[in-house]
Amino acid sequence: MLNFSNILVAYDGSTSSMKAVKMGIEMKKQSNAALTILHVLEETTGYIPVQSTRPDTVPTGGMGSVDGLNIYTHNARDDAYREQKVAVQNATTEESINEVHSLLAQERVNAAVEVLHGDPAKTICNFAEEQATDLVIIGSRGLGGLKKLILGSVSDKVTNTANCPVLVAK
Template sequence: MYKKILLAADGSKHSLRAADRAIALAKLTENSIVEVVNVVDSKTSKADALQQLDNFGVLEKRKERLKDTINKATEAGITYEIKFLRGEPAPTIIEYANENNFDVVVIGSRGLNGLQELMLGSVSHKVAKGANCPVMIVK
């Protein structure tokens, strides 16, 4: 079924629901792995703009944002990895998913930046259109 699962996570409530679905998929297939990917648009992230001053602090803040997702995966006993990527979220997720041959992408229907979604279209919609594998959008 789905052995290599990409979970796009930003710590939002929709992202947490997507984590639940990714974990459920992982439990269906032996030796599956969930890669939790967090993408920060460095154009809009003040923390990343200052990364040269405090690289460790930025990473810790990003991990803190994913704390609930990490806890869910740990408690479920699934195999997972966390990746932090930089770039515009939709194209970065699409490129990462396509280059790494994931079986499925799981993503929340809305993220933390609602205004940007209204102006530019949702990240999940763009990922669904651009990814080479199935995309599960979780409400």
């Protein structure tokens, strides 16, 4: 078996990412590597896209178009939406991180747990490089059909971009 000294697990609260956490814990136990669990929160813009039906009008919030130019505006409703979305995201993150801490305590494993903001794939790869990670473990959420074709999955992007081996947990 390969010996890794610095393992990074990308965790987003999904079932497959919890499998990645469990794999990271087992690998740490076998090799005594440093283990970091990273949760990345996507940035929230809070702007609700609204298409104008007339080219000479600009909506009160969201995105509109005038003479082919995209115009972004926002109002108090957008700010309230953003605040609500951030509150839900924070509560979900706290619950997910508590789940990880409980598992680490149950398994009696020491690990760093980090929460960062940004594009998940880019943030994971940048963090892995900054921390001299020699293995990234990530879950495969299994985006289906058109969404995966258009957006790609975070695990695909990390696998293709990271400067170290990537293990995808299914």
